[in-house]
Amino acid sequence: MREVLAIYWKEISDAMRDRRTLLMVLASSLLLVPVLLFVFSTVMSQVESQAVDRSVMAVNIKDAPSLENYILRQGYEIKTAPADYEEKSRSKELIKPVLLVPENFEQDLQSAKRVELEIAYDTSNRQAEMGLGPLRQLLNGYARERSSLELMMRGVSPDLLQSISVKERHISRPDERRVTITAALPMVLIMAIVMGGMFAAIDSTAGERERGSLEPLMMNPVSGFQLAIGKTAAVATVSVLIVILTVSSFFPAQLLIANEALRAEFQFGIKDALAFMIVLIPLAAALSSLQVALSLTCKSFKEANVRNQLLSLAVSFMPMFFIVNPGKEPAWLGWVPVMAQTQMMNQVLKGELVALNAIGLALLVCSVIVAGSLLFVSRKMREVVME
Template identity: 25%
Template sequence: MKRGWWIVFQKEIKELLTDRKMWLGSIVLPLLVMPALMLFIAKMQAGAAEDARKNINVALVGHNARVEQAISKIPEMHLVEKSDPLQALKDGDVRAVVTIGEQFDQQVQAQKPAGLTIAYDPSNQKSEAAHGLVQQTLQVLSQEVAAERLTKLNVPPETLLPFDVQSIDTSEENQKAGSALGFIVPLLLVLSCVTGAMPVATDLMAGEKERGTLEALLTAPVNSRQVLTGKLLSVSVMSFLSALLSTLAMVATFRFMPSSEGDSSQDLHFSLSYLSAVDVLTILGALFFVSIMFGALMLGVSSLAKTYKEAQTYLAPFVFVAMVPVYATMMMSINEIPTQYFLLPVLNTTTLMKEVLYGVSDPAHVAMVFGSSLVFAILAVVLTANLFRRESLIVKG
């Protein structure tokens, strides 16, 4: 004869698979949301970067032929006349205002520093990008004027360049991808565990209590521990299934994104084609323990509610619980993450995923994360088991 927990597990899974809400929340959404969100982020960033360097209107106050020529030489920049340039900048009609000092020409001829100011709006990303481009253009013009002055004095321009400083990019493609995605990917995958478990835990405990079917199940020839085990497995399986589908959707999306998005995706370094099967299994292993922990905790919290809607209210904070650890490591490089982070619940999983996305594989960190996650999963199961023994939390009313 089959074990009681297996009978309960089969019964719950069959009911879940015939429930449209469960299919939508735990299976359909991860398959659709992850690729759609990643493609949306890539397109938005590529579009924003491209749009910031197009049709840059610059207002010019004062006149100087060389300054006007230098700015007009850039195809993306257009000089426009405005009666009130600063107001036009605030209104977004221009992205920068270049003011030429009244004594500019005389100062240049006298070989003195000539005054130029660039007004821009740092709160506007397009204005900030325009400021950088205008500043770079005027710096090039300044260097040209300086070179002309040195030539008149029979001094080689190289005299003022005692150092030849060059920058070398030592990062690899996987590190660039990890830097770009080390925040959003762990956030989405951990949230998928929560969103996959939440509707199941709500229905299997508070929902059945409200319908009165939980009491009937407890009168069946299976003990309460087997009932809890079957329900816990059901919640954990749906939670992990949601995380699994999200992970596979993420990997598939990024593997094909460069060929489908073209050069813009390459420039944004959104390809995760460097991830190996071991890397993916490491991520899934960490998410497996998170699924069990969240599944047990949500099942326990759901038992505190008397109705389905009340359980939804109680379980809503789990979304924030999943988000906080990700935000805690958002601005950290993998070299800055403290060792204790690999031992804290949820935070250990997000830091491990961040390392994997950076292309770093540290067996010690993997062992710490898996070991600590196992401990937290066991503690969550024990806590829920103790709540399940309280008749007042299980029986309706």
């Protein structure tokens, strides 16, 4: 046990002195979540600002007095679009779509001719595109009102054409939280764990092989299993530290949320933080052991970096299953690391209780990964000396 602790403290000291590891720990754990929540909330605020903005930019609105009257009755203000609205939209100076009214609009309507309204906006202007939905709803409302009035003038009740009404009935629990863009946070947390422990794993294995310091370490009276435990535990400590710091950063990050609706929705408390740590700490240990095992098969830092980047890429793609398949999750997900943790974190964010058997199954799978990786590393350590 004394030998394992000596190896552990040696690896921890080296990891904390390594600037790359220290930078990844601080950047991925303390800054990532606050920055992302701030960006998410800013985007939501921009969308909502377009939805509540009660103004319409229009060209030639005087040729459509009935449309103008309808827009004003809905509480909107009509603004004349600048003559160079196309250029201003491309340059992002104009952040609203522009309604284009054709000439003789009213006369064509009176003559029962089909008329066409256009909405002009630059597709690369995201803010202008956000205002497209409210303007479409406004114009659809005008079209429905116009059609109803024409039917009534001909003695036909509009209700005859609308014999079916549809309304929504929400069956979600009253205490269930809504999840919007914060559903991306579990994937961000997992990536922080993978990237944060990567350099520590590479430096303690492939880095030492490249520097020639691993072979002298093997000359000490320690077994390969003791070396495997000491090195893996050191890397796992770095990853667990990232988990603790990242989850803790959720609390000050809530103060940076710039959107009132998101701030009210994203209520992250002590119980949620503890649930996240219970879910993530075993995964951090499992991923760390995999990184150590993978890095030990490489003879250079560069080679190990490439292989670990491939591992990070594979891990980052796994949570996307929930995006492409948003229905009921299959039962086998509980056996798949990363995906099981993502599922449980999503449940925590929704305010749901995570089943104890799901936590136990995830812990079992992570333990098997750690045990298998330790056995591989302990055997590989002896082979490294013989190479």
